[in-house]
Amino acid sequence: MVKIVIDMMGGDNGSKATVGGVLKFLNKVNDCEVIAVGNPDELKKLEGKCQIIPSSEVVPMECSAMEAMRKKESSVYKAVSAVLSEQADAVVSAGSTGAFLSLSTLLLKKIEGISRPALITPFPTKVDGKYVVLLDVGASSENNANELYQFAKMGEAYYRVVYGKDDLNTYLISNGSEEGKGTPLSREAFDLLKADPNFKGYIEGRYVFGGDADVVVFDGFTGNVFLKGSEGLAKMLGGMMKDAFTANLSSKIGWLFAKRGFKKMLDKMDYKKVGGALLLGVNAISVKAHGNSNEDSFYHSIMIAYTLAKGQVVDQIKESLKSEN
Amino acid sequence: MVKIVIDMMGGDNGSKATVGGVLKFLNKVNDCEVIAVGNPDELKKLEGKCQIIPSSEVVPMECSAMEAMRKKESSVYKAVSAVLSEQADAVVSAGSTGAFLSLSTLLLKKIEGISRPALITPFPTKVDGKYVVLLDVGASSENNANELYQFAKMGEAYYRVVYGKDDLNTYLISNGSEEGKGTPLSREAFDLLKADPNFKGYIEGRYVFGGDADVVVFDGFTGNVFLKGSEGLAKMLGGMMKDAFTANLSSKIGWLFAKRGFKKMLDKMDYKKVGGALLLGVNAISVKAHGNSNEDSFYHSIMIAYTLAKGQVVDQIKESLKSEN
Known part of the structure; x- marks a missing residue:
C-alpha cells in the first residue's frame, strides 16, 4: 500500500485548503495510507481517517535552508522526516519552496548516482490534453552536461509513469535547432544525449508548447x-x-454567450489542476503544491504524488541509471 | 537629414510588403531620405520618391554568415554596404535574421569599446502603453559580465531615445530577487551594475512583464x-x-458583443506594431523587421529606425561608454 505524508500547515491557505484536499483524496482512493502532519485542533475532520502527527509550528514562506533545518518542530520538517521514520513513499507540501526543497534534499538524500535533483513541472500545450514536462526549473542554478543528461532520464521516467507513454520526444532547450547551436554546455550535453533513443535534438523556446x-x-x-x-x-x-470581458456592458453580455466556448481554454490553462512542481532525484517523491493552493489544487498535488508512488518512479530512475553502466 | 537604407526584397512577402511600408513612411515623414535596394521592376511606385539601388538577388531565409558574405549582389548585402558608401544612419531588412545580423556586424563594425552587439526587442507589459525592452535576445550565445554591463547601457540609450524617459528601472534577469542568487556570471554582472544608478537589481521571469x-x-x-x-x-x-470565440454559434455571437472590449488587448499584443528587433552596438542603426511583415509592420520598423537615427542612439551609446572612463 502506498503511503503519503502531508504537511497540513504550509501554503497561503493553511489547513483550510489542505484538509479539504486530503478528504477529497481519501474519498477517491482507497489503497493509500495518509499521514497528516499539523495542528490537531485544525485536523479534527481527519480523525479516524488517517494517522495524525502533531505539529503546530509553520515556517514562513520566505525561509532559508539553514532556518528550515533548525526548525525541527515545524510541520514541514516533521513531514519530510516522517517519510524516513514511517517508510513513506511521498511527501506533499504547499509551504515555502526553499524550505521544502532543501529539507527534501538534505533529509531524503539524493538517489545514489544522481548528481543533482531537479525540479520538474508539467505545462499545457497547444494539443488538447497533452502536457510537456520541463526540468530543471530551479533546483540548481548551474549544471554540467552529465546533470542535463540525468535530467532527461528523470523527466522520461516521470512522463512514462504519469502519462503512460513509452516512446518519448525528449529535447534540449537551445537558441536554435541545428546541432552546433547553443553554449558549450548545451553542445556537450547534446553529445551525451545522443545515447538516449528518445532524444530528438535541440528545441527553440517557441516550440516548447507546440505539442x-x-x-x-x-x-x-x-x-x-x-x-x-x-x-x-x-x-x-x-x-x-x-479586463476585456468586463470592459463594458456589451462585453459582459459577450461573455455570457462566449463562456461555454472558453471553458476548454480556461480548463487547460488552470494551473491548479497541474498540481505544482516535483523534486526528482531524491529517495522519495517530493511534491511542492502551489503556495496558494485551494482544496482542489491540493487534491491534485496529492494525486500526482500517489500516481508517482504507485508507478514507483524512484525505482524507475534507479533502473535507468543502472542500464547506463 | 536622416538617411535610411532599406532592403526591399527580404521577408516572406518581399516587395509587396516593403513598397507599401516605404510609401506610408514617406507620406508621414518629410525630413528623411530613403534609399531603396531591390529589383527596380518591383519598385516602380517608388520612382521619383527615393533613390533606388538595383539588386534582384535575395538570400534565402536560412542563410549562414559565410554564405551571406559571399552573396555580394544580394539586396541585403547591398543594403548594409550602402550604409557605408552613402553615409546613411540606418538600415532595415525583413530578410534572413542570420544573414542580416552577421552582415550588420561584419560590415558596419562594432562601436569602439563595445565588446558584443546585442539584439534588443520591446515587449508589451501589463501597464497600458508601457513597453519593456529585453536584451540580448540572441546576437550572442555566451557573454561575460562586462558585456552584460554594456547591454544595460545600450538598452538604456535605446529606451531614452524611443520612449523619452530619463530615470530608468534596469534589471538583470535571475532565478531569484535577492543579491547572491543567480549564476557566477549573474553575480559578477550584478557587482558591475551597481555602478549604474538606473540598476534596480535582479528580476525574476514572472515580473518581466509587470510594468x-x-x-x-x-x-x-x-x-x-x-x-x-x-x-x-x-x-x-x-x-x-x-478557437474559443469560434467554437460554436453562441461564442461567435459572444465575439460580436465582446470585440470592442477586446480591441485594447489585441492592439497591445499586436507584435506587428512593435516593429521587430534591433542590433545595438554597431556603427549604425540596424533594424530587423519581422520576416512575415506586412505593409503596416514594415512601416513601423522604418519608423523605429527613423526615431533611433533622429535620437542619435549610436552617439548616445558612444557617450555612455566615454563617461565610464
Missing part, C-alpha cells in the same frame, strides 16, 4: 527564468482577457 | 530562450482565444 515535445531539458537557471516568464505572461494575458 | 522594469538584461542564450518562449506562448494563447 510535439514530451520532455524538455533545461539547466536550472534557464529553466527557472523560462518557466517563471511563461507563468508571468500567461497571468498577464489572462488578466487582460478578464 | 515596473524598463530594461531587462539577459545573456544572449537565456534571452533568446525567454523571448522565443514568450512569443510561442502568446501565440498559443491567442490561438486558443480564437
